[in-house]
Amino acid sequence: MNPFAAQFFSELDATALAQKGLFYLCATICLLAAAGVVASRNVIHMAVSLLFTLLGVAGLYFLLNAEFLAAVQLVIYAGGTLILIIFGVMLTSKSPLSQFQPRRWEVIVGGVTAGVLLVGIWLALKSSLPELMRTPGVTAPATGPQYPVRDLGQALLGDYLLPFELASVLLLVVMIGAAYLAKGRRRVEDAPPA
Amino acid sequence: MSMATLAAVSPQSTPTLFHLIVGQPPTVWQSLLLSVILLAVVFIPLVLMIAMFCIWWERKVAGHIQSRIGPNRVGPIGLLQSLADGIKLLSKEDLAPRDSDKFLFRLAPYVAFTPAFAAFLALPFAPLLVFEPRLNSGVFWILAILSVEIMGIILAGWASNNKWAIYGAMREACQMVSYEIPLGIAIIIGVMSAGTLNLVQLGHLQSGGLHTWIIFRNPFVSGAFLVYFIASLASNKRAPFDLPESESELVAGYHTEYSGMRFAFFFFAEYAGMFVVGGIQAALFLGGWNDPFGLMGYYFHRFASDPQAHVSGMILLNLFGFGIFTSKCLAIIFLQMWLRWTLPRPRIDQVLYTCIKVLLPAAGLLLIGASLWELFIPERDGLPWVTYQPFTLAGWEGAHGALITQTMLALLGLSFIGLIMFWAMLAISGGSKVKKRLTEAAPIP
Numbered sequence: 001m002n003p004f005a006a007q008f009f010s011e012l013d014a015t016a017l018a019q020k021g022l023f024y025l026c027a028t029i030c031l032l033a034a035a036g037v038v039a040s041r042n043v044i045h046m047a048v049s050l051l052f053t054l055l056g057v058a059g060l061y062f063l064l065n066a067e068f069l070a071a072v073q074l075v076i077y078a079g080g081t082l083i084l085i086i087f088g089v090m091l092t093s094k095s096p097l098s099q100f101q102p103r104r105w106e107v108i109v110g111g112v113t114a115g116v117l118l119v120g121i122w123l124a125l126k127s128s129l130p131e132l133m134r135t136p137g138v139t140a141p142a143t144g145p146q147y148p149v150r151d152l153g154q155a156l157l158g159d160y161l162l163p164f165e166l167a168s169v170l171l172l173v174v175m176i177g178a179a180y181l182a183k184g185r186r187r188v189e190d191a192p193p194a
Numbered sequence: 195m196s197m198a199t200l201a202a203v204s205p206q207s208t209p210t211l212f213h214l215i216v217g218q219p220p221t222v223w224q225s226l227l228l229s230v231i232l233l234a235v236v237f238i239p240l241v242l243m244i245a246m247f248c249i250w251w252e253r254k255v256a257g258h259i260q261s262r263i264g265p266n267r268v269g270p271i272g273l274l275q276s277l278a279d280g281i282k283l284l285s286k287e288d289l290a291p292r293d294s295d296k297f298l299f300r301l302a303p304y305v306a307f308t309p310a311f312a313a314f315l316a317l318p319f320a321p322l323l324v325f326e327p328r329l330n331s332g333v334f335w336i337l338a339i340l341s342v343e344i345m346g347i348i349l350a351g352w353a354s355n356n357k358w359a360i361y362g363a364m365r366e367a368c369q370m371v372s373y374e375i376p377l378g379i380a381i382i383i384g385v386m387s388a389g390t391l392n393l394v395q396l397g398h399l400q401s402g403g404l405h406t407w408i409i410f411r412n413p414f415v416s417g418a419f420l421v422y423f424i425a426s427l428a429s430n431k432r433a434p435f436d437l438p439e440s441e442s443e444l445v446a447g448y449h450t451e452y453s454g455m456r457f458a459f460f461f462f463a464e465y466a467g468m469f470v471v472g473g474i475q476a477a478l479f480l481g482g483w484n485d486p487f488g489l490m491g492y493y494f495h496r497f498a499s500d501p502q503a504h505v506s507g508m509i510l511l512n513l514f515g516f517g518i519f520t521s522k523c524l525a526i527i528f529l530q531m532w533l534r535w536t537l538p539r540p541r542i543d544q545v546l547y548t549c550i551k552v553l554l555p556a557a558g559l560l561l562i563g564a565s566l567w568e569l570f571i572p573e574r575d576g577l578p579w580v581t582y583q584p585f586t587l588a589g590w591e592g593a594h595g596a597l598i599t600q601t602m603l604a605l606l607g608l609s610f611i612g613l614i615m616f617w618a619m620l621a622i623s624g625g626s627k628v629k630k631r632l633t634e635a636a637p638i639p
Contacts (some may be wrong), residue, residue, distance in 0.1 A: 015222050044352060045288045048298060051305075052346055068331045079341025079374070086268035086348055090360065149331050149391055 023063055030056030041099045043089045047082055052077045068149050211322045211512065214505050226308045232325065240312055245465035252531050259535040261625070276501035284524075288455035291354060294451065298353035301454070307344025309339045310466035311561045311635050317473045318393040320483045320515030321494050322508070329509035332393035333381060336474055340429070343467060347438065350460070351448035362447030366431070366438035373428035373435075373547035379557035380422035383564045384478045387411045387573075397482035400577025401491025403585060407481040410603040411573070411596075414564035421557050423526075426471045428549060431464065433534035437542050472518070474524035480522055483515030486586055490515055495579045571595050 029052055036049030054077045061070035102110070156164050208371050211226060213219045220228060220297025250265060251274060265272035315325040316332045329335055343367060351363020385391055388399055388408050400407045409419045428435035439447030449460045476482060484490045493511055497504035540548070574593040578584040590597045 018222070018226060042295075044298065044349075048301070048349065051342070055342075067329060067335065071331055071334045074338035075334075075341055078345065079338065079370075083344060083348065083367055083370060086345075086352070087364075087371075090348075090352060090364055090367070136455075149299070149334075 023060070026056045026059035026063065028056075029053075030060070041101075043100050044086060046100075047085050047089070050085075051078055051082055054082070068152060084110060211509070214322075214501055214508055214633055217502075226634050229325075237311070237314055237325070241314055241466050242462065244469050245462040246280065248462060248465040248468065249279075249527075250276045252534075255528070255531045256535045259532070266329070266343050280458060283454050285460045288454045288456065289451075291356065291451050293350055294355045296352040298349050299451070300456070302346050302350035302353055302519060303456040303463075304346070305349060305488075306463040307466070309341075309343040309346075309460045310463045310470060313339050313470040314466070316393060317470065317519075318397050318482055318514045319519050321394065321397065321490075322514035323512050324394055325392045327392075329392065331391040333385060333391045333396070333474065333478060336470060337378065337381065340467065340470065341370075341374070343463060347448050347460075347464070350452070351438075354448075356451050358444040358446075359448050359450045362438040362440075362444050363449070366448060368542065369428055369431075369435065369437060369549070369623045372546045373425045373553070374558040376421055376549060376553035377425040377429060379467040379554075379561055380418040380425065381474070381478065383415055383418035383557075383560055384408055384422075385566055386568060387415050388478075393482070395479050396477055397484065398491070398494075398577060400481040400578075401484045401488060401492075401494065402582075403484075403488035403598040404481075404486040405604040406488070406574075406578050407479070407484075407582055407604070409479040410600050410607060412564065412571070412599055413603065414560045415479070415569055416603060416607075418564070419475070421530060421553055421560065422475065422479070423529075425549065425553055426475070427530060427533065428545065430468050430471055430530065432468070432530050434537040434539050434608070435545050436534070436539065437545055442539075458461035468502050468527050468530060472530075475526055476519060476522035483519040485514075485518055488578065491579050491584075492519070571599070 020028075033049045033052035033056060037046050037053065040046045040049060054073060058070040058073045060074060061067070210219070212225075222326075252358065253275070254264040254272065265275040268274040268278045290296050313336045315320065316329050316336050318324045318327075318332075325464075347366050348363045351359040351361075352368070354360070388396055390396060390399070396408070402409065409416055427433075431438050437447075438444075441447075442477060444450070449457055452460065490511065493507070497508045501508060573596045574582060574590055574591050576582050587597075
């Protein structure tokens with residue numbers, strides 16, 4: 001390596017640069033894919049765009065040293081929820097190329113919800129962003145906990161056991177409801193024709 | 195497992211191979227460059243070579259199980275057959291059906307292949323031969339990234355706009371929803387016994403000989419390994435659970451419409467996925483890179499105490515570890531092939547029944563049993579060779595129950611493997627007689 005290049009590289013803060021580059025990469029993927037979700041008319045195309053949005057968000061979690069959260073994101077959203085969405089579309093749609101045509105009122109309701117959310121996020125960011133910008137260690141604590149998974153498990157099954165269990169009760173209710181609906185349908189079909 | 199014992203083998207406290215060879219830790223630029231070179235020059239060829247070798251091996255195994263010879267024309271014993279097939283596939287026309295969803299059709303092979311490749315980055319081939327040793331939730335990361343692979347397969351089937359392909363994709367989705375839960379629970383049981391999700395630390399924990407391997411820690415973990423193995427057959431789309439591509443009913447299932455290199459990508463994804471799943475089994479249950487006698491662990495800690503004096507020893511040790519880990523993965527892949535060419539294929543509802551009504555309750559029971567075991571039977575805490583000597587009674591104060599269980603289970607496992615090998619030898623010797631009778635016609639009297 002020639003001395004000028006050596007000096008150039010030694011003066012650059014490689015870690016910060018790499019982090020910044022990766023952040024912008026992930027953020028770009030996220031935003032483009034999210035735009036794809038909104039702009040697309042085909043439900044499967046939306047699901048694929050959503051997959052890339054989720055991958056981008058998982059990448060952002062990785063950059064924040066929250067690798068467990070990134071893996072959870074992939075398992076639950078990319079591996080579970082998205083598959084179920086596509087599964088539902090496959091079972092109900094007539095053709096792979098069928099288009100999604102929202103009605104006027106659906107567009108209005110969606111737009112209003114998105115607008116309210118945007119304003120809410122904006123207000124929240126506006127109050128907390130200056131403080132966040134002033135804190136030097138926004139990216140990742142270098143000397144953080146060695147075993148974040150362990151701490152997460154302790155928190156979920158220790159300090160926050162009640163909310164955790166309440167959420168699981170909610171899921172149980174949903175599951176019982178789904179089982180009931182599925183069973184009711186079958187009983188009607190199995191009945192002998194009158 | 196206490197945090198202090200694990201910290202002794204945390205990636206921050208062990209040197210990297212680069213550090214050993216060059217004599218100083220890499221700068222950020224060097225490690226970035228090194229990663230890129232490793233990805234391009236080591237990992238992509240490694241994945242492709244493993245996939246091509248396994249495809250050749252599968253055809254050879256299938257041939258021998260069916261009393262044929264298998265590929266034997268291209269190269270010595272047909273070894274270059276996959277390469278020839280690859281060249282053929284490269285030169286084929288890249289077709290997309292007229293009524294398919296062109297964009298998704300083209301995208302799907304990459305969505306299927308990339309996760310299988312990315313999972314390789316977490317596999318612990320040897321103590322220092324890991325692309326990212328700092329991945330604290332390595333096991334979970336591999337599971338997560340492999341679940342994205344399913345998406346590519348479903349997309350392929352859907353975008354083809356072909357009845358058989360869509361059937362294949364639907365079956366894949368059904369199957370995935372049912373096998374993922376027992377698979378996850380089985381992994382949790384293994385992780386619970388070890389106390390860490392980091393694949394490198396898992397390897398170090400099992401470095402004290404056969405009886406410290408996690409599969410022999412307690413009977414419930416052994417059961418969990420069985421559950422995981424069956425569920426992983428479904429996750430790899432391997433017979434008897436190869437419903438998404440069942441050739442006899444669905445032409446080729448989800449990849450019916452694919453030709454050329456895109457078809458090859460699905461094959462690479464399948465075989466790379468098999469290797470990765472075998473790698474989880476090897477790393478989590480079967481001792482990772484360790485040999486049954488604990489020599490790897492003993493020499494690693496001896497070399498690691500004074501790394502600068504044992505550079506060549508350390509490199510040799512890692513190469514040995516690589517060999518042991520890869521052979522374990524290949525043994526599991528061989529088992530999968532053996533099952534594929536032996537067992538008939540069940541119907542899709544039977545597959546779902548197996549996963550949800552048999553494997554899931556079994557996994558749940560094993561989880562309860564393993565939790566109770568962890569509560570009531572004191573286990574040997576610490577790292578073999580560092581905090582205790584695995585082969586002497588003295589290091590096991592307070593954990594004699596665990597020692598007896600582990601030894602018994604290890605002996606049981608050894609005799610089981612011996613039995614299978616004896617059976618296979620018997621079958622091979624009997625089979626050659628049958629083959630002789632079939633191929634050499636008796637003289638007409």
